[in-house]
Amino acid sequence: MQHYFGTIADDHAIIDGKQIHHLINVRRGTVGEKIEVSDGTDAFLCVIEGLDPLSIKVLNKIEEKRELDVDLTLAFGVLKGDHNDLIVLKGTELGVAKFIPFTCARTVVVPTEEEDNRIKRLRKKAEEGAMQCRREVVPTVTGYQKFEDVLAAPADLKIFAYEDMWTCSENLLSLAPNIKKHSHILVVIGPEGGFSKEEARLALDYDFEFVSLGKRILRAETAAIYAASIIGAIAEGDIS
Ligand code: SAH
Numbered sequence: 001m002q003h004y005f006g007t008i009a010d011d012h013a014i015i016d017g018k019q020i021h022h023l024i025n026v027r028r029g030t031v032g033e034k035i036e037v038s039d040g041t042d043a044f045l046c047v048i049e050g051l052d053p054l055s056i057k058v059l060n061k062i063e064e065k066r067e068l069d070v071d072l073t074l075a076f077g078v079l080k081g082d083h084n085d086l087i088v089l090k091g092t093e094l095g096v097a098k099f100i101p102f103t104c105a106r107t108v109v110v111p112t113e114e115e116d117n118r119i120k121r122l123r124k125k126a127e128e129g130a131m132q133c134r135r136e137v138v139p140t141v142t143g144y145q146k147f148e149d150v151l152a153a154p155a156d157l158k159i160f161a162y163e164d165m166w167t168c169s170e171n172l173l174s175l176a177p178n179i180k181k182h183s184h185i186l187v188v189i190g191p192e193g194g195f196s197k198e199e200a201r202l203a204l205d206y207d208f209e210f211v212s213l214g215k216r217i218l219r220a221e222t223a224a225i226y227a228a229s230i231i232g233a234i235a236e237g238d239i240s
Contacts, residue, residue, distance in 0.1 A: 001034060001035060001036050002023070002027055002029070002035045002036065003035070003036045003037075003038065003043075004019050004022075004023065004035060004036070004037050004038070005019070005037070005038050005039075005040065006019065006037050006038075006039065006056075007039055008037070008039050008044060008058060011057060011058045012055065012056060012057055012058060013037040013044060013046050013056040013057075013058055014056075015037065015054075015056070020054055023035070023048075023054070024051060024054065029048050029051070030048065030051075031048055031049065031050060031051060032047065032048065033047070033048045034046065034047050034048075034059075035047075035048060035056065036062065037056065037058070042061050042062070043061070043062040043064065044058045044059070044060065044061055044062060045058075045059045045060050045061075045062050046058050046059060047059055064134075065136075066133075066134055066135055066136050067095065067097075067135065067136050067137065068095035068097075068231075068232055068235040068236070069181045069182065069235050069236075069239060070179060070180075070181070070182065070183055070184070070185050070231070070235045070239075071097050071098075071182070071183070071184040071185065072095060072096050072097050072098075072185050072187070072228065072231055072232070072235070073096070073097060073098040073099075073100060073153075073155065073184065073185065073186045073187070074087070074091050074096045074098070074099050074100070074187050074189070074224060074227070074228055075099075075100035075101075075102055075145075075150045075153075075186060075187065075188045075189070076099070076100070076101060076102070076188075076189045076190075076191075076220065076224050077101075077102060077103070077104050077106070077107060077147075077189065077190045077191025077192075077220060078101045078102065078103055078107055078109055078111060078144065078191060079108075079109070079191060079192060079220055079221065080108055080109050080192065083219075083220065083221045084101060084118065084122055085121065085122065085125050086221045086225075087099070087220075087221050087224045087225065088122045088125040088126050088129065088139075088141060089125045089126075089128065089129045090129075090224075090225045090228070091129075091139070091224060091225065091228050092125070092126050092129030092130050092133070092135065092138075092139050093129050093132070093133045094225070094228040094229055094232045095135075095228070095232045095235070096139055096228050097137070097139050097140070098139055098140045098141075098142065099122065099126070099139060099140070099141045099142070100142045100145050100150055100153075101119070101122070101141070101142070101144055101145070102144065102145045102146065102147050102149075102150045103144055103145075103146060103147065104146075104147035104190070104191065104195065104196075104199060105147075105195075105196040105198070105199055106190070106191055106192070106193030106194060106195070106196060107191050108191065108192055108193065111144045116143075119141060119143055119144070122141045123141045126138055126139045126140075126141050147199060148202070150186075150188060151188075151202060151203055151205075151206040151208070152206060153186060154184075155184045155185060155186035156180070156183035156184045156185065157175070157178050157179065157183060157184075157185045157186070157209065158185075158186045158188075158206065158207055158208040158209065159172070159175065159185065159186065159187045159188065159208065159209050159211055159227070159231075160188050160200070160203045160208035160209065160210050160211065161187065161188065161189050161190070161211055161212075161213050161223055161227055162190075162195065162200055162203075162210045162211070162212075163190075163194055163212075163213075163217050163218075163223075164194070164195075164197075164200070170209070170210070170211055170212065171211065171212050171214070172211045172212070172213060172227060172230045172231070173230060173234075174211075175209060175211065176234045178209070179231065179234045179235060179239055180239060180240065181239050181240060185231060187224075187227045187228070187231065188203070188208070189220055189223050189224045189227060190220060190223075191220055192219075192220055213226050213227060214226075
């Protein structure tokens, strides 16, 4: 379908002279042909009603689907400095529905009263990111949670990114067949210092799939963005 840019007035679309020339003379548009007209914010399905003069009738707004077909929760060990912002901002662009910052054995920054401002800032980042990439919903950023509570959270598929086991962990991509439409996926990424052995053992008790994110040890924020990208790419594909 041909796509044009213009303005929408009542139930008609108006396009400029150059585009009219393109539609009539170059593409040889015909009466009854459907075209798409975007006003810069929304796209509309239209039909060519007449050519002389050109009349384009709006049929309906095209509801663009911008959310992933899976409900993706990204839980990450709270990091120092601005790295949390990066996870939320980029994760939002990649389609994460919910962020859970958590504390665990190797948490470096201990969330204090004043840290509540940090959560507020993260929520702001989610809002900014959602607007920038035109998400339909602003992802949720929960308050700080304890690692054990994150493990106990229900999900259809629980993924634990564990760097110490990369030699025997499955690559994240190998979980593709387990990623089903409308399922809830929880991914857990450790803080700067990673997870302790005890924490990893505990995750096994909670039915986590242990995955490798490649042969290199990634920084926590890179690991979070990598995991969200891979799951997003699988979910944008042809999943059932
Ligand atoms: N303990 C590490 C660094 C941890 S990286 C060290 O200092 O050597 C922070 C987190 O990113 C990890 O806990 C893990 O969840 C994730 N991560 C980074 N690289 C990874 C990899 N190659 N495979 C799986 N998870 C990885």
